[in-house]
Amino acid sequence: MSPTPTPSQLLHAFLDTTVNSIIPLTAKGVASGCKVFGAAILDKETLKPIQVATNDETVSPLLHGEINCIQQFYSLPSDQRPLAKDTIFFATHEPCSLCLSGITWGGFDNHYYLFTYEETRDTFAIPYDIDILEQVFRVPSLSSSETPTDLTSRPLYNKSNKFWTALSVNDLVASLVEGEEKDQLEKRVKEVKKMYDGLSETYQNGKGEKGIPLA
Numbered sequence: 001m002s003p004t005p006t007p008s009q010l011l012h013a014f015l016d017t018t019v020n021s022i023i024p025l026t027a028k029g030v031a032s033g034c035k036v037f038g039a040a041i042l043d044k045e046t047l048k049p050i051q052v053a054t055n056d057e058t059v060s061p062l063l064h065g066e067i068n069c070i071q072q073f074y075s076l077p078s079d080q081r082p083l084a085k086d087t088i089f090f091a092t093h094e095p096c097s098l099c100l101s102g103i104t105w106g107g108f109d110n111h112y113y114l115f116t117y118e119e120t121r122d123t124f125a126i127p128y129d130i131d132i133l134e135q136v137f138r139v140p141s142l143s144s145s146e147t148p149t150d151l152t153s154r155p156l157y158n159k160s161n162k163f164w165t166a167l168s169v170n171d172l173v174a175s176l177v178e179g180e181e182k183d184q185l186e187k188r189v190k191e192v193k194k195m196y197d198g199l200s201e202t203y204q205n206g207k208g209e210k211g212i213p214l215a
């Protein structure tokens with residue numbers, strides 16, 4: 001069995017993959033009216049990307065970056081693709097309910113993300129991840145002891161469940177011991193996040209013209 005990658009190895013792999021592979025694809029995507037979301041499937045042992053994809057909603061509103069990536073991964077010939085459980089799943093943005101299900105059905109036992117739902121809503125002006133989970137899935141408990149405050153303070157989904165464990169890049173950084181390496185990685189995360197400012201602006205300026213239902 002291969003050794004479990006350390007948080008620091010994962011962070012380097014995610015940031016390198018984002019800068020070298022995901023952002024160039026995203027730049028093309030937003031120029032054609034697609035959202036900024038991207039994903040990568042990495043080999044658990046080498047941490048090299050096996051598949052990288054971005055959002056393709058101008059073709060279909062279901063082609064989120066993660067779904068596109070899973071589809072392309074499963075389109076590889078079976079002798080050229082590891083089992084999903086031997087890979088690491090990375091999403092630039094915390095996966096929505098569609099993609100959480102896609103990751104589950106795809107057989108992945110983990111996923112990691114750079115931006116949280118709150119950042120997607122507040123920094124990217126895309127509120128639908130939280131909106132859908134609250135509106136579609138947040139069922140009030142039949143127990144009379146649950147107050148409306150209890151309901152709204154419930155987590156939106158199980159970040160650790162029998163199928164997978166989800167962690168953010170911030171969680172990984174927080175797990176590092178204090179010191180120079182942590183400071184450097186913290187700085188690099190900020191720099192990579194900053195690279196999304198222009199991509200987000202391009203999407204926001206052009207949205208509404210392509211007929212995407214939840215633009």
Ligand SMILES: [Zn+2]
Binds near residue numbers: 100
């Ligand atoms: Zn999604």
